[in-house]
Amino acid sequence: MKIKLTLISILFCAISLVAQTKVKGIITDIDNIPIPYCSIQFNGSTEGTTSNENGGFYLESKEDWKELKISFIGFKTLIIPLAAKINYNLKFTLEEETDALKEIIIVTGKQPKKNNPAIDILRKIWAQKRKNGLSHFNQYQYKKYTKVEFDLNTIDKKLQQKKIFKGLEFVFKDIDTSSVTGKTFLPVFLNEGLSEVYGDNILKKEKEVLIANQNSGFNKDQQLINYIDDLYSEYNIYDNYLKIFDKSFVSPLSKTGINNYNYVLADSTYIGKKWCYNIIYYPRRKNELTFKGNFWVNDSTFAVKEINLQVVKNANINWVKDVYIEQEFELLNDSIFVLKRDYLLSDFALSKKDKSRGVYGKKTTIYKDYVFNKPLKDERFYDKKVFTANEDSYSKPKEFWNENRLEELNENEKGIYKLIDTLKTVKKFKNINKAVQTAYSGYFEIDALNIDYGPIFSTFGFNDVEGLRVRVGGRTYKSTNDLFRLEAYTAYGFKDKNLKYGFQAKWLVNKKNRFIITGGKKNDIEQIGATLTATTDVLGRSDGSSSLIGTGTNDKLTKINITTLTGEIEPTPNLILKLSANYKTLSSASDTFSLDYNDADATTGISSKIRQLETVFSAGYYPKRKMSGFGVQRDAANTDFTQYFTQITRGSKNIFDSDFNYTKVQFSFFKLWEIGGLGRLKTSLETGKTFGEVPLGLLSVAPGNQTYFIFNNTFNLLNFYEFTTDKYASFHLEHNFNGRIFSRIPLLKKTKLRTVIGFKTFIGNISDKNIALNTTGNSNEILLRAPSKDPYYEYSVGVANIFKILRVDFNFRGNYLDNPEARKFGITAGLRFNF
Template sequence: MKRKFKVTYIFFLLAFSVSFAQVKISGVVLDVQNKTIPFANIVFAGSTEGTVSDENGKFYLESDKTYSEIEVSFLGFETKTITIKSRDFNLAIILQESADQLDEVFIYSGKVKKKGNPAIDILRKVWEKKRQNGIYLFDQYQYEKYEKLEFDMNNVDSSFMKKKLFKGMEFIFNSIDTSRITGKSFLPIFINESVYNSYGKNKDGQKLREDLVANKNSGFNSNQNVIAFIKDLYVEYNIYDSYIKIFDKSFVSPISKASGISTYNYVLTDSAYINNKWCYNILYYPRRKSELTFKGDFWVNDSTFAIKEINMQATRSANINWVKDIYIEQEFDVLNDSVFLLKRDYMLSDFSLNKKNKSKGVYGRRTTMYKDYKFDEKKEPSFYNEKINVYDEEIYNKKEDFWGENRQEKLNENELGIYKMLDTLTTVPKFKQIYNAISILGSGYIEFNNFDFGSIFSTIGKNDVEGLRLRVGGRTYLGGNEPWRLQGYTAYGFEDNQFKYGLSGKWMINPKSRFIIGAGNRRDVEQIGVSLTSTNDVLGRSFASSSFFASGDNSKLTSINLSNVFMSVEPRENLQFKIGASFRTLKSASPETFNLDYWIDKENELKSSEVIQSEIDFSIRYTPNRKTIGYGVERNEVTDTYSTLFLNYSQGIKGVFNSDFDYQKIQLYYRQPILIGGFGRMFTTFEVGKTFGEVPLGLLNVVPGNQSYFTIENSYALLNYYEFVTDTYASLHIEHNFNGRFLSRIPLLRKLNLRELVGIKGVWGEISDKNLALNASNINYVAPTKGYYEYSVGIGNIFKVFRIDFSWRGNYKDVPDANKFAIKGAFGFHF
């Protein structure tokens, strides 16, 4: 699969969107007034197998064993035993209030008193003996890990199977299965299996090395994008932490010492032997709706007070998009008083366009199992820095005998059939047509054998200089992991009657160090000064260059001729060194309304309207924790929630190719996302820079204004283009998304799942008298020597895809044509 925006996978599956259990039941729990009872406990009589009803009182439960009765209980109500059939759906179970428990429970609010609650007493002992996962108690450790990733279409019914969409593909429905968690029928459409040897070190800096031993794929032929997407969704977590990060959201852990008691109600419901260890069972459910919480139960060992088993199901009212249900199971081996080891981790997510019960969607499932733990087998520090070749063909061609021996959990009959079914499906012409249509929307390119045509999203544009603009382009494609790539485009403006073009090429000489050389040339019209930190990206173009998006003047465009050569290397993962040389000419694209003129000889009134400049530059880019897909000369990023440190030094060289100026420029850019527990995520961006030497407007640092209708990262919502110009600057942007922390507590707004955003942006800068004296343009630019700032509040997640920001100017309000207030919006798909 080619380069897709990750949410596209979900929408692809949504758009396209025989069990062996002995007992299956479902229904709703009610009181005598016919009101639903949320978070009631339902277990098979005489067993530890059970579930908890959701916030609407509904439940589903199944077992491979044979049971004839269930017990239904909830604090303040009498426990009820119900006789069931092997298939008993749509049960309506009515519980009677228990008078002798009314003093201990708030029946109608569902809140359990903390004082004298034995469940909380046990929980406090869990905190007292709280450990991280037992592997962290050892200097060095190792284990074998088996991971299974799956995607399934769910709610597959007879009417769905009869749709014309599936004509010619009816054979796929032979693989339908039923979820033991939700009771919904589903059709497996993707499976990936991996075996790893994992090694870790705790002292003197934590290190983790995971060697991929084997990998087996089905579904999409080139599915690294899908695999990376699922892995990114299902990051590792520790239930003992205060917050559990899922889909980039912080859910309050039911074992949280900091927030658990204030967030959940806890009820001691049972005690029993689990694998020959006496354990207590504690039921928990949230105190409030619409927060990022779970409901479920966990078993605690009576002597170690370590968690033996835990089930966590996210409340459906939680403020998270495109996900209807999240279900987690973890099972531990408790070895002794201080060592408990994760044995099995299972997670299921139900992706759907809405949260209605009958809505069709896609299951994403991950099962991870661990075995053969070994401790304190000494390895040298250098061992943890070594990396195996994950693209070795032998890894992906293990025989079935290997998988039979190394699967820690056997595949069921339907899972085994996925490989054959999906291999057949990819040969069906209709499936290829559907896949290609979704592929075009996801990547923006129309895919041919060895060539991609696009990007189709840039085909039509418009601005005050070019008028209507048409663009065509493309890039080579030889499988996605090729060592070289050529790409280019041509465009034509019907107002200026000029052709433009861009062409670039890259070649990766050494894949191990990612030693890459590249070159390119672009002649085009664009809006410069939309970013403080400059780049020499030959094919880059800001959408600020199009008046389709502009809310004001769009005439200050520049004709640019840029040539660039570079070479880069990554001596270690996510650390890149790059050196390059560029030649550019800059002149106004509309001299009658805007110019970049500068004085050559002011006394004799000699000036130039064109900047000619040669430059060399050296940069360092460090992006810790960045995840990428593939190993070709170009790679896709899995997520943007990583920190970035960028340092760039540029040297202008006068005289080379008639270059006009000598100067030195140094710039630093730092971006840091910060996840603040249950209070959302903050993004901070800091930039500083200085230019040494005399340069004209075209080579100075323009504080990036935003004259569009849309919110643009790292620009200033209330500044016009060229309102502030500097040669020395410092800029700080802070934006925090509370993820509905406060709006979810307002009854009338709770169901809208809105999210609060606040932000503040500031920039200080100055410009030397010599650089001011060079200015002969029709822009009398100034620098924000007093420090300019603006602040904003916003509402996100409107209809799940839109945000709106309200911004106010903090100072410089007396500047002519100053914008004091603005409303801007942005579209995007976010969980």
């Protein structure tokens, strides 16, 4: 969890590279009106760009060019001599072409869909669309080299003179300039990866084998490496949608592109030995997830030879000021094009203003040494999974990299490794790094003891039983890949004046199948009516137990004393099997809440405490999940994987004085659906049944939410224990339109707000025997009821992306309005740091 902050905390270093030709300027017509989306190229080359919405552009090349070519259909082409290598603050005026294309008159603004030569070419691309040239071969193999770099950009004297850099002035020795944006930057992080990719189109299988990986200062940090891989996921320009930073952008080559883009046939020339057309494209509407740019396409195969894509500034995406993509394809024979080079630059910033500072993220991928139709690998090779880290891959010597890189490092990239090693010896840098990591991870590292204090954000809480609650805790932590970890905490309530505690130890016994033994104990107060499926993690705690503010009295809390021993194994990646033995006692923590049940063996005929031994078996399957690290505790590196989970709990009577015999079977399912330009849909289903007679503390309670905050898989307008069941089904649906609705409303499109709608329903039943067991006549007992005939439901309409981080939901209750203290309407909010 420290990776994102690690990237930010090392933004202090530098080196340089000087390009041969640089041009920066603005293009207008004779009335001084800026002309967007013009084609700008170094004359005689295919190196070029397009002007932005304000007519501005920046173009740079490593070559020495003497002329600049500016063109746009409807205007006369302009050839400008370049007097110097660096040409800034230039202004160019285009004159209208009176005889241009008599079939149609193409000017700036919306372009016609009919009789447009660019769209005629686009239709031929669709007809001969290639997902990848590799699909034409039975088997394929190639080398893949990936280089990811992060830079601090917009470096000026004001920044260099800030107090935070005192003692670190040496990092500003040399400053480079971006070839895409023209801004100054300092390289701060570099990650290199080299792998072999094998594929078999007959078997429909592909596998990437890591050969080597290294980065500046963080070798073997698999969490960081996986995060970078997920941040810059791969994409195919021929797909209808390109997924970038969890957003689905409409591809300019898709069949739906003509509804989202304007297309202009701008030029044609030879690229190598092939005649190619140049097509400029730009969005038809603002605020949508689209690009601007141009591409070169072959006139016979209609395969793309080169393409560049730039996210428009008014696109509804957070924290990213600019995204620029270049792809170059290689001609293998007269008809097959394969990807040769892929370059992506992203400008992360808090503001989209031109002068705002930010962080460049650059990813360059080189594809080389293609081999085809050699069935060197069988099906067992593709099915064999890698369970452990290949330590040798992360410790290759310098000589190996010098011989095997598919693209040489430039001078500033070479200097990053040395510079980071130097920075790690500077005390001020180490202090800054630790402060940022603490703020993000929630843990404060005590390096000398290999211990982390925290989580610091759980220090304070409040409920009606404990009053103000103070919690302190910590964990052993030597590295992310520790094989053993011990965690512990203690808490104190100033109202009940009781001390609580919990501790847990985990040991990774076998790396290959990830056999883990976990043991722990907890004595605390919890809101067990806030979740349906209980966790075997004794340090887990429901958010409803100690929220500082709520919608009503939070006194229905339970004293829980639990001891647990768990063994888990991962026989195949993303399939986790667990077997646990738990012994727990449950009793009410409040004088106004009763867990009493009828007990013929008790002296009074009523018992107030539950003693229960449980055996719990669970199986979780998470296809396409990516994990960070190889230690006893790992984190998911992505969030878009499907989740299947089933749990069987068996309660055994009389063993260790246990009270009940029962079996509880539960199943849950979660899936995130990407629906192209319409946004993202989250669906979750959970169902369960308890066989046997059990008291309230062991029944299934519809998870209520008595806070003003958004919590997943809870019902925002249900109070705790409003519905209690022994058989239930729960369904949640949430759709985020990613700004598509607000972008169509004139007065709201600039706000970048996003609409979120939700629907939740719960149905269940409780048997007469369980009602009788829990009916004792106690004035504080819960009235047991279940929505057995009409499913309970509620729906919501939310506005997200307020100030980029805030989401507010307006929740409406659909039925059961006559229940005591039923809430018909409520508002919940939450912070969401999303792109």
